[in-house]
Amino acid sequence: MGTFHQGKSELHGITVVVDTDGPEIFVGRCDDVDDRGVFLHDVDVHRDGENGRSKEDYVKRAAQLGVWKKHDHLVIPNDRVVSIRRLGEI
Amino acid sequence: MPYSELMVKPMREELTSAGVKELRTAADVDAFMAEKSGTALLVVNSVCGCAAGMARPGIRLALQNERRPDRIASVFAGQDLEATARARGYISDVPPSSPSIAFFKDGELVHFIPRHRIEGRDAHAVAGDLTTVFNENCLVPATA
Numbered sequence: 334m335g336t337f338h339q340g341k342s343e344l345h346g347i348t349v350v351v352d353t354d355g356p357e358i359f360v361g362r363c364d365d366v367d368d369r370g371v372f373l374h375d376v377d378v379h380r381d382g383e384n385g386r387s388k389e390d391y392v393k394r395a396a397q398l399g400v401w402k403k404h405d406h407l408v409i410p411n412d413r414v415v416s417i418r419r420l421g422e423i
Numbered sequence: 424m425p426y427s428e429l430m431v432k433p434m435r436e437e438l439t440s441a442g443v444k445e446l447r448t449a450a451d452v453d454a455f456m457a458e459k460s461g462t463a464l465l466v467v468n469s470v471c472g473c474a475a476g477m478a479r480p481g482i483r484l485a486l487q488n489e490r491r492p493d494r495i496a497s498v499f500a501g502q503d504l505e506a507t508a509r510a511r512g513y514i515s516d517v518p519p520s521s522p523s524i525a526f527f528k529d530g531e532l533v534h535f536i537p538r539h540r541i542e543g544r545d546a547h548a549v550a551g552d553l554t555t556v557f558n559e560n561c562l563v564p565a566t567a
Contacts, residue, residue, distance in 0.1 A: 345473065346471060346472075346473025346542065347473065347539075347542045348538060348542060362538075396539075398517050398518060398535060398537055399517070399518040399520050399537040399538070399539060400518055401518045402518075419539075419542070419543065420539040421540050421541075421542050421544070
């Protein structure tokens with residue numbers, strides 16, 4: 334038994350990694366993906382090289398236990414998005 | 424804001440009917456965590472069907488395994504706020520997520536399944552992860 338969310342992206346409710354064309358990479362729970370961008374809840378953001386970690390180092394660490402959110406909600410514009418991956422598949 | 428208790432009741436019962444003790448207060452959590460010996464499973468239950476809808480049946484399946492934790496309990500995120508906050512205090516090195524599943528051995532957290540390891544998977548896959556942990560850490564029950 335659970336809740337149902339009609340009309341949302343297939344990634345609705347899934348924790349995703351959104352990589353961008355810049356230094357930022359985001360991990361958050363996807364609410365929706367539409368013409369405007371990727372809508373995320375409970376979002377952490379990492380900048381390439383921050384704390385001595387590359388984007389991939391950060392993603393590997395996030396895949397183990399999750400992330401500490403820095404933002405309740407964020408929208409990543411589509412023209413910045415390079416890839417969207419499911420964190421659970423990393 | 425918590426959901427209607429009427430809506431949540433079946434989600435609570437999906438676990439309690441499988442032998443999971445529900446912890447509704449911080450005192451309940453403290454009492455559960457005070458017992459350090461042996462193995463314990465602590466489930467952070469959740470309303471969200473995207474992940475919790477698979478977590479609960481996965482846990483039910485896993486609890487049919489011969490080797491099981493000595494003690495099994497749950498708190499309900501978004502509903503029993505005080506109990507959930509206290510439970511998260513016992514795993515404060517781990518980012519909060521719900522649903523999630525923490526496995527303790529002799530009072531130490533030895534395995535954690537965060538929400539993103541439940542999302543998009545079916546109950547058998549979740550149960551498979553749990554039974555692997557049970558088989559590695561839990562004793563075979565003594566026969567009568």
